[in-house]
Amino acid sequence: MSEEERPLNLPIVEPGESGYGSAGEGTRAVHTPRPAPPAQVPVGLPTYRTSTFEFETAQQYADVLGDREGGYTYSRIDNPTADAFALGVAALEAHGCDRTVAAQPFASGMAAISTVLLTLCAAGKHVVAPAAAYGGTYGVLEHILARFGVDRTYVDGTDVEAVRAAITDRTAVVWAETIANPTTAVADLPALAAVCTEAGVPLVVDSTFASPAVCRPLAWGADLVVHSATKYLGGHSDVTGGVVAGDVDLVARVRRARVDLGGSLAPDEAFLLHRGLATLPVRMARHCETALAVAEALAGHPGVERIDYPGLPGHPQHELAGKLFDAGRYGAVVTITPRSAGRGGGRDAGLRLCDGLRVARVATSLGGVHTLVSHVASTTHRQFDDAALAAAGIPPAAVRFSIGLEDAEDLIADIAGALDRLT
Numbered sequence: 001m002s003e004e005e006r007p008l009n010l011p012i013v014e015p016g017e018s019g020y021g022s023a024g025e026g027t028r029a030v031h032t033p034r035p036a037p038p039a040q041v042p043v044g045l046p047t048y049r050t051s052t053f054e055f056e057t058a059q060q061y062a063d064v065l066g067d068r069e070g071g072y073t074y075s076r077i078d079n080p081t082a083d084a085f086a087l088g089v090a091a092l093e094a095h096g097c098d099r100t101v102a103a104q105p106f107a108s109g110m111a112a113i114s115t116v117l118l119t120l121c122a123a124g125k126h127v128v129a130p131a132a133a134y135g136g137t138y139g140v141l142e143h144i145l146a147r148f149g150v151d152r153t154y155v156d157g158t159d160v161e162a163v164r165a166a167i168t169d170r171t172a173v174v175w176a177e178t179i180a181n182p183t184t185a186v187a188d189l190p191a192l193a194a195v196c197t198e199a200g201v202p203l204v205v206d207s208t209f210a211s212p213a214v215c216r217p218l219a220w221g222a223d224l225v226v227h228s229a230t231k232y233l234g235g236h237s238d239v240t241g242g243v244v245a246g247d248v249d250l251v252a253r254v255r256r257a258r259v260d261l262g263g264s265l266a267p268d269e270a271f272l273l274h275r276g277l278a279t280l281p282v283r284m285a286r287h288c289e290t291a292l293a294v295a296e297a298l299a300g301h302p303g304v305e306r307i308d309y310p311g312l313p314g315h316p317q318h319e320l321a322g323k324l325f326d327a328g329r330y331g332a333v334v335t336i337t338p339r340s341a342g343r344g345g346g347r348d349a350g351l352r353l354c355d356g357l358r359v360a361r362v363a364t365s366l367g368g369v370h371t372l373v374s375h376v377a378s379t380t381h382r383q384f385d386d387a388a389l390a391a392a393g394i395p396p397a398a399v400r401f402s403i404g405l406e407d408a409e410d411l412i413a414d415i416a417g418a419l420d421r422l423t
Contacts, residue, residue, distance in 0.1 A: 011035070047271045048072075048080045075267065077259050082270040086243055088277045089233065092212040093245045096219035102251035104244050104258055105270060109208060109228020111263030112242030114140050116204055116226060117173065119250075119257040123149035125172035130157025130187075132180040132392035134206065135381040142383070154391065158317060160191040167199045174201055178217055178324075179209035182335045182376045182400040183393050184308040186317035189324060193221025202250060208232070208367075213284035214329045223247045224254075229273050231367030232332075235283050238368075239272040241265050283369075286405055287332035293408040294401070294415065295334045303419030306337040306395065332403045333366060335376070336415070337395045338422055349422060350375040350397035356418030359410050366402030371411055374400045 006012070013033070023031075053072045055061040064071040072078050082105040090103035106112040117140055121127060127141060131154040141152045150172075155162040157176055167174065174196050176187040189205065196203040204224045205217040211232040217225045224246035227233060234241065242265075244254055258264060265273075288311075295309035310321040311330030321330055338349045353375075354362050360371040364379070374380050376398045377389055384392065403411065 045081060045084055045271055045274050047267050049267050051075050076262060076264045079267050079270065081267040082265040085265070085270040085274040088274055089243045090245045092277065093216050093218050093225055096216055100248050101218060101245055102248045104251055104255050105265035106242035106258065107263045107265050108240050109230055109242040110136050112226050112244050113137055113206065114144070115257050115261055115263055116224060116244055116254055117145060118261070119254050120173045120202060121145055121150045124170060126151040126153065126168055126170040127173050127175060128153050128155065128163055128166045128171055129175040130177060130180060131155060132157060132183045132185060132394065133175065133177065134181045135383045137175065137206065139383045157187050158185050160188055160195060163192060164195045167201060171199065171201050174203050176203065176205045177209065178205055178207040178215050179310065179331045179333065181209060182333065182380065182398060184310055184331065184333060184335055186310050186321045186324065188320055189217050189220035189222060197221070209331050209333055211280060211284055213281045213326065214288070214331055215325050218246055220324060224250055230365060232284060233276050233280065234273050235276040235279065236368055237365060237370065239269045241269050241273045283405065284329060287403055288329040290408045290411065291332040291334050291403040292330060294403055294411050297412045298336065298415060301416060301419055303339055303422055304336055305339045308335040334401045334403060335398055336401060337398045338419060340397060346396040347377055350399045352422055353399050353418050356421050357414055359406060359414035360401065369405045371404040371406055372402045376400050
């Protein structure tokens with residue numbers, strides 16, 4: 001075959017051009033040649049599965065590492081695939097926002113949460129957080145920051161005046177959750193943002209339960225938004241990650257803390273999370289539609305003492321959710337508290353409800369294609385004692401349902417059957 005007939009992309013090695021020529025076999029194996037980067041832009045996101053990057057000169061290495069020149073040095077610091085995921089989240093969260101938005105990727109939602117809190121807080125500072133905060137957030141506040149002299153005040157996250165009253169001249173951050181875990185209480189984000197702006201305190205919103213396909217807190221005045229990307233952004237229960245988006249100066253500070261603390265997102269996980277962004281709106285629309293059907297069908301079940309879901313007209317923040325959330329989407333978490341009749345009561349009723357399910361699965365996390373359930377007091381909020389549970393408005397028997405992509409009729413029959421068997 002003549003040179004003219006050869007395919008242009010045929011990998012070939014000419015005589016005498018086998019890498020390092022006469023070098024030893026170890027050197028030749030390590031330094032095999034590579035094709036040039038393609039001129040065409042790949043439709044799928046490339047995965048930069050490398051821990052380190054090489055430079056033409058030592059000075060260029062120093063300049064990139066010192067932020068004097070753009071580029072990549074080490075994947076704990078930055079990685080192109082991880083940055084692509086963060087950029088995608090920034091773009092989704094920036095919709096409707098009149099400010100420049102930056103973002104940072106993390107190895108988990110807790111890495112994102114802890115890094116933000118450690119960035120904003122210092123000894124002698126103060127945090128205002130909802131009494132119904134996610135158990136992991138509560139754990140960082142109570143078990144980590146408290147050891148370093150950071151004070152905490154927990155208030156009803158839906159009571160704006162209680163938040164205002166809790167802010168002091170030492171307050172470093174006001175923490176909120178778009179949809180509270182697991183009570184599904186909805187924060188009045190515009191009102192909270194106004195209070196925080198007046199006090200000169202950053203408002204950080206954990207929007208994991210909503211995702212940017214339901215609500216975008218930055219558009220309502222939040223300074224930073226945090227996600228456990230493990231949940232809806234990934235969407236398939238096969239990856240762990242986190243992300244922070246918001247004010248450029250604050251995110252730059254968060255990045256510096258991430259680099260020092262090491263909670264960086266790996267490239268393979270970043271690829272999966274980025275892929276999840278493309279189907280997020282489609283999945284969330286189905287999640288929310290099914291969750292509403294489940295909540296409506298079970299609201300009147302005799303075995304249900306209480307059901308929490310913002311899409312129900314009886315929910316305390318139903319009208320607020322209609323204002324803040326995209327039309328028809330109220331999230332996909334339904335929290336059901338079974339009646340304590342029959343054998344046992346309280347926590348036992350919740351545990352037995354979980355064990356009586358056949359379609360829904362007892363498992364950690366949420367936001368995937370499977371409907372997953374957790375008995376709240378013994379799992380997601382195990383850090384809370386009975387007094388903290390009561391203050392958060394979480395009944396001992398509460399069971400959190402993360403509604404997946406199964407058919408609504410099958411889920412309704414499954415949950416109703418488990419409730420029937422409790423009595």
